[in-house]
Amino acid sequence: MSKTLTIAASSVLFLSTAAYAQDQCAAGKTLTDGKFTIATGNPAYYPWVIDDAPEKGEGFEAAVAFAVAEEMGFAADDVVWVRSSFDEAIQPGAKEFDVNMQQYSITPERDQVVDFSAPYYTAPMAVLVSPNATETAPTLEALKGLQWGAVGSTTAVPKLASIIQPDSDPLLYGDNADVNAAMSANQIDAALFDLPTALFLSAVMIEGSKVIGQFPADESDNPDQFGMLMEDGNPLKTCVDEALATLAENGKLAEIEAKWLQDTTGVPLIK
Amino acid sequence: MPKLELQGVIKRFGDRTVCDGINLTVDEGQMVCLIGASGSGKSTLLRCINLLEPIEDGAIFLDGEDISIPGLNPQSVRARIGIVFQSFNLFPHMTALENVMLAPRRVRGLFRAELQPEVEALFARFGLADRMHNYPDQLSGGQQQRVAIVRALAMQPEVMLFDEITSALDPQLVGEVLDVLLMLKKQGMTMVMATHEMGFAREAADKICFLDSGRIIEEGPPEAVFDHPSHQTTQAFLARALK
Amino acid sequence: MTRRERYEAHQRRRSLVIATISTVTVVAAIYFLVPLAPGWTKVQQSFFNGETLVKTFPKLLEAFRINVMIFAWSAPAIAVLGLLIALARDAKSPALFPLRIFGAAFTDVFRGVPVILTVYLIGFGIPGLGLPRPWNSPYIWGSLALILTYSAYVAEIFRSGIDSVHHSQRAAALSLGLSERQVMRDVVLPQAIRNVVPSQMNMLIALQKDVSLLSFIGPVEIFRQAGVFKSLLANFTPYVGAAIIFLIVTIPATRYADHLMARQMRERR
Ligand SMILES: Nc1ncnc2c1ncn2[C@@H]1O[C@H](COP(=O)(O)OP(=O)(O)OP(=O)(O)O)[C@@H](O)[C@H]1O
Ligand SMILES: [Mg+2]
DSSP, rough: HHHHHHHHHHHHHHHHHHHOOOOSSSSSSSTTTOEEEEOOOSSSOEEEEEEEEEEEEEEOHHHHHHHHHHTTTOOOGGEEEEOOOOHHHHHSOOOOOOSSSSSOOHHHHHHHHHEEEESEEEEEEEEEEOOOGGGGSSSSHHHHHHHHETTTTSTTHHHHHIOOOOOEEEOSSHHHHHHHHHHTTTSSSSEEEEEEHHIIIIIITTHHHHHHEEEOOTTTSOEEEEEOOOEETTTHHHHHHHHHHHHHTTTTTHHHHHHHHHOOOOOOOOO | OOOOEEEEEEETTEEEEEEEEEEEEEEEEEEEEEEEEEEEEEEEHHHHHTTTSSOOOEEEEEEEOOOOTTOOOOHOOOOEEEEEETTTOOOOOOOOHHHHHHHHHSSSSHHHHHHHHHHHHHHHHOOOOGGSSGGGGOOHHHHHHHHHHHHHTOOOOOEEESSTTTTSSSSHHHHHHHHHHHHHHHHEEEEEEEEEEEHHHHOOOOEEEEETTTEEEEEEEEHHHHSOSSSSSHHHHHHHTTT | OOOHHHHHHHHHHHHHHHHHHHHHHHHHHHHHHHHHHHHHHHHHHHHHHHHHHHHHHHHHHHHHHHHHHHHHHHHHHHHHHHHHHHHHHHHOGGGHHHHHHHHHHHHHHHHSSSSSHHHHHHHHHHTTTTOOOTTTTTTHHHHHHHHHHHHHHHHHHHHHHHHOOOOOHHHHHHHHHHOHHHHIIIIHHHHHHHHHHHHHHHHHHHHHHEEEEEGGGBOOHHHHHHHHHHHHHSHHHHHHHHHHHHHHHHHHHHHHEEEHHHHHHHHOO
């Protein structure tokens, strides 16, 4: 009886190792054996994912995703892309993805409910101003007097309150598109985004707007770091972290960042 | 010249003719009673006289003046002809006093203070002095109907129309309302009333008109109509009504 | 005590006992069974976190002041506009025909479009035409969106109220020589409005909740504030806190509306 069981068990073990010959940290830990399921936003935006087509590997997050997958031993064909809403993903419970990449800032509170990988990007906060306010000096003093806006679900909100402390209450919105609409309607002068988003919005979405400054990393006590989001207690975390560490060490991550996120030195520090 | 005169009045609802060529004269100070079976057109006729219903054909004269010309503003005519309904139709959101004062204030353009003595006198005359500040639902049926009469009288009408004003009342309350009518008659008010109170009609009316299917098929002094009805339908109706 | 009183007292005690036992059973079942569900601790942690509730409640309450403010200036405007629309739709004179058409189109459009869409269109759209500050404020245009939408519903309720006044009231008023306009103002409307107070109370309650839709165009009212906390703390308890605040306001209001409705039913009988 116990003998048959052992045989059965070892044959299952044998079969599964045989199927994935690679030296696999991730073996058996993914949602679907042999596949790496990655979620992104719906839609996913430039410059994180180009043309809302993550499977092409173009855009910062798409490129990182494929690099990590490769490092973990998955072929590009074994990467499965799914879509998820931002809120859905941070709710407790089972997930329909192995990892989720849509610029999730790593916060200790979120970390209680879900797991994050090691950060794959550290984004500085930057100030996007409307066409009417492009002459504003990049000083805290000048910024205080503006009418501020931000996306309500981002860490921009506590940062606004603690660092800029604007004179009038900021207006908050559901997503970037609404901040955009409010700026176009001249209802807000300035909005706080992470730098890549700010650059994208000024270049593509709001004609005449400008990124007038960024905050030095040391002044924002808790810089935004993007991590891959996973279900709480996902055993895959160690594998993902290992892969990211390797990519950071061998400079591949920096390379990807340089390629897909523009050189940001053009934006001055705010004093 | 009669106070009120109807010539060949025709009223239709759709293809149903409810008043079928009514001729009627009412002299100043006369009380005319309309009797007839249910559905014979009594209420409709009264509503036509008050211009609440436009008539199809014929004419209605008040003091010799045609008031039924299509397109004529009915407001001034209605102010001269009062009507009281079977179901009182007091305004439930106003006290008895407010019910009575509304029209004089709006139409005659008087202030409350100017009206007060006149209206209080009316209330007192109809035994309602202590009921002025009650709402309709705090009044008995007889009291409500008397307030409705006062309300119409406050416009100082020249003619009063009454549409079965005692039909919705308990028998013991009928008397108090009919007494009011006798009082008005004594004062010389010109009145047309639809009624099922045959006893009262016989005693008080100057003229009885019997309606059948929208026509006046018999009219005359009460004794003539009640005691010697010439028409068979009238005989049958009275036999039933007086039983 | 008469025999009947004794019997009724007995019946009352009996129903009281049964009601108590069944209530206790249901509450106990919820209290003991729900925590047995496998996901309970996680749900409790993220929806019913006492610590988070205490920490966020004061700011939620503060944000609720914005809801109250928007409500306070929208409600009277809705009442007035709703009434005007109702009257426009019932206008009889041919000169006012355009007004009738306008009233009908107005109610059709604003009842047919989801409120949030109206809030977006008017809240971002009209200021986008280039109004100067402060006239492009989302508070102004967002409130207008609510006012327009709710006026459409309120107008229909007023209309049903006007229809509910028996035509004999109109006849009686006309027979006294009042003009159509006077009849409407002095006789029909006062009764119509009184008849629809309970229904309009329900609209007010719905409005109180829909004020939160203005959060989509910027104002940080209670729903947005709860959302900020949710993102910050990765915890849904602030939403529960917001719900509690809403309930504190709406439950008494709902009870009151029901009370009015019940009283009206009694009066009609
Ligand atoms: N607005 C209306 N539309 C259509 N038909 C009507 C209308 N008003 C009255 N009628 C019809 O006209 C006829 C006469 O009605 P009317 O009320 O004048 O009768 P009546 O003699 O007053 O009866 P009763 O003694 O029951 O009060 C009835 O058949 C009635 O159904
Ligand atoms: Mg009748």
